[in-house]
Amino acid sequence: MIRLDEYLGIVIDDEYNLIVEGEVVKPRARKKGEMVAVLWKADGPDEDMYYMYREVFLKRHRSLFEEHRIRHDVTLIPSKKVNGEFNKTLGHYHTGDYPEIYEVLRGEALFLMQNRDYRRLIIVEARRGDQVLIPPNYGHVTVNVGEEPLITSNLVFWDFESDYGPFLEKRGALVYVTEQGLVRNENYGSDFEIIKRSGKRLFSSNIYEEFVKEPGKFVFLREPEKTPSSLT
Secondary structure, three states: OEEEOOOOOEEEOOOOOEEEOOEEEOOEEEEHHHHHHHOOOOOOOOOEEEEEEOOOOOHHHHHHHHHHOEEEEEEEEOOOEEOOEEOEOOOEEEHHHOOEEEEEEEOEEEEEEEEOOOOEEEEEEEEOOOEEEEOOOEEEEEEEOOOOOEEEEEEEEOOOOEEOHHHHHOOOOOEEEEOOEEEEOOOOOOOOEEEEEEOEOOOOOOHHHHHHHOHHHHHHHOOHHHOOHHHO
8 A cells, every 4th residue: 555645645555556645546557558569578478568647636626627628647557667667657648748847755766858859869867756747749658667666647638649659659758768768769760869857846836726726827738838947
């Protein structure tokens, strides 16, 4: 069982159910069979790779999130490796090219963010308390590089849809994160720059509390042209 007393009092039980204010949010489990096309080396039996919890709110705040069309989710990525590759999400772009903002609640992450023409890869190393902006027009993958479950929260425009196609067609992101280091994905060209950054705190409180206090700060999530340069 994992307790996140400092973050909405969330509990994740041994069956990966998320509990907030006594309400159970069932996970959507991403299976290895769904991810074969994006793994560095895929074999072995099918298994759960990570767990997604959609629309995680305190009851008294749901109407506020709905009014502003902002969704709050939680994701849990267990610590494991698949043939030497660190566990990760499948990867997707956003229809409408909406940005997204993440916070690491537990664990250690690498966020891989690549633009639409595959000429730039931003890699952010983030730990507990770090907040990371996925800029407009960037696809992204989250990798668990730590020894404990990686738990993240995120805020995103409610009406967007995930486009997994580019990652499935290219068999993953521009690089694979492995025990050997970064391994280039040969399904892309080699002419791209890699920008490495360290995670940081973007707001004075966690992203959920910050939104509840000042939802106007997050208008950029539904109007990408208003994304502040200070968050990048």
